[in-house]
Amino acid sequence: MTSLLMRSIKFLVGLGFVGVLLIALWGTISGLIREGTPQTAEQALHEHPKELHLPSNGPFGKFDLAQLQRGFKVYEKVCAQCHSLNLVSFRELAGLGYNEAEIKKIAKDWPVKQPVFDNKAGTWGERDNTPADRFPKVYYAANGTPPDLSLITKARHDGAAYVYSLMVGYTEKPDAEGAKKFPEALKSPEGLHFNKYFANLHLAMPAPLTDAQIDTVKYTDGTPTTVDQMAQDVSAFLVWTAEPTMQQRHRFGVAVLIFLIFATILGYGAYRNVWRGMKH
Ligand code: HEC
Numbered sequence: 655m656t657s658l659l660m661r662s663i664k665f666l667v668g669l670g671f672v673g674v675l676l677i678a679l680w681g682t683i684s685g686l687i688r689e690g691t692p693q694t695a696e697q698a699l700h701e702h703p704k705e706l707h708l709p710s711n712g713p714f715g716k717f718d719l720a721q722l723q724r725g726f727k728v729y730e731k732v733c734a735q736c737h738s739l740n741l742v743s744f745r746e747l748a749g750l751g752y753n754e755a756e757i758k759k760i761a762k763d764w765p766v767k768q769p770v771f772d773n774k775a776g777t778w779g780e781r782d783n784t785p786a787d788r789f790p791k792v793y794y795a796a797n798g799t800p801p802d803l804s805l806i807t808k809a810r811h812d813g814a815a816y817v818y819s820l821m822v823g824y825t826e827k828p829d830a831e832g833a834k835k836f837p838e839a840l841k842s843p844e845g846l847h848f849n850k851y852f853a854n855l856h857l858a859m860p861a862p863l864t865d866a867q868i869d870t871v872k873y874t875d876g877t878p879t880t881v882d883q884m885a886q887d888v889s890a891f892l893v894w895t896a897e898p899t900m901q902q903r904h905r906f907g908v909a910v911l912i913f914l915i916f917a918t919i920l921g922y923g924a925y926r927n928v929w930r931g932m933k934h
Pocket residue numbers: 728729732733734735736737797798799800801803806810817820856857858859860862863888
């Protein structure tokens with residue numbers, strides 16, 4: 655008798671707990687449905703990348719070698735001070751149309767040298783780059799760590815369009831309504847810079863492309879050297895570094911599709927032939 659009483663009490667206590675939890679859950683869900691989650695500063699101010707039309711876009715895209723060479727020049731003169739390209743070697747520049755002598759010279763003159771360990775003295779020294787070397791690592795002693803850029807267009811949503819937007823985004827105004835709602839979010843912490851295309855709105859990289867770089871980069875193929883053009887070209891170049899063989903992949907893809915279509919037609923013809931005159 656007592657055990658039945660005890661069991662009933664336990665059951666009721668349990669039921670009470672479950673009931674309280676259900677009421678709390680209902681409160682949360684109905685609150686969410688009525689009011690939604692409050693908007694954050696990132697939601698109000700962060701923007702998706704702008705559109706960027708590159709010749710390499712789309713399944714039939716091709717690289718524009720002149721643009722890639724300009725993009726390489728932007729990387730060489732501006733970005734390489736802080737960013738490495740540690741998955742790309744100098745000799746791969748042949749893919750952009752540079753000849754052996756040019757590549758040797760680019761490697762030799764590269765300002766960041768390759769570290770070498772002197773076994774006898776037990777110390778580190780450095781030597782000039784050779785075509786077989788990768789673009790060297792950079793030791794950067796300021797705010798933040800510049801990531802290696804070899805694969806950056808694969809590592810970020812909207813790859814090249816994102817890099818391009820980030821480059822030109824420093825001078826763009828934040829959304830006016832969002833700015834009114836979250837004035838605090840516009841103030842960059844010490845050493846960071848506002849950019850509405852960066853996920854958390856403030857990044858450690860100062861605007862790398864400004865009018866000040868125009869004279870350093872100075873295109874020689876007649877293309878006007880503007881910040882927007884440099885941003886497009888360096889983004890195109892970083893699509894190439896992430897997948898230098900993209901064009902071959904596209905060509906193979908088309909060949910495989912043509913083969914599959916042909917094989918399907920052949921297969922269908924064979925099927926019609928084998929089952930000719932049969933009721934099925
Ligand atoms: C003065 C040094 C410096 C120069 C020059 C520089 N960067 Fe950066 N870059 C940084 C630092 C530091 C970061 C890390 C920022 C962070 O995570 O807050 C960064 C980050 C980036 C990122 C990654 C952003 C992300 O989504 O994480 C990209 C892309 C980039 N830089 C591209 C470039 C390009 C292209 C150039 C040349 C036009 C360039 N950078 C020149 C210092 C530099």
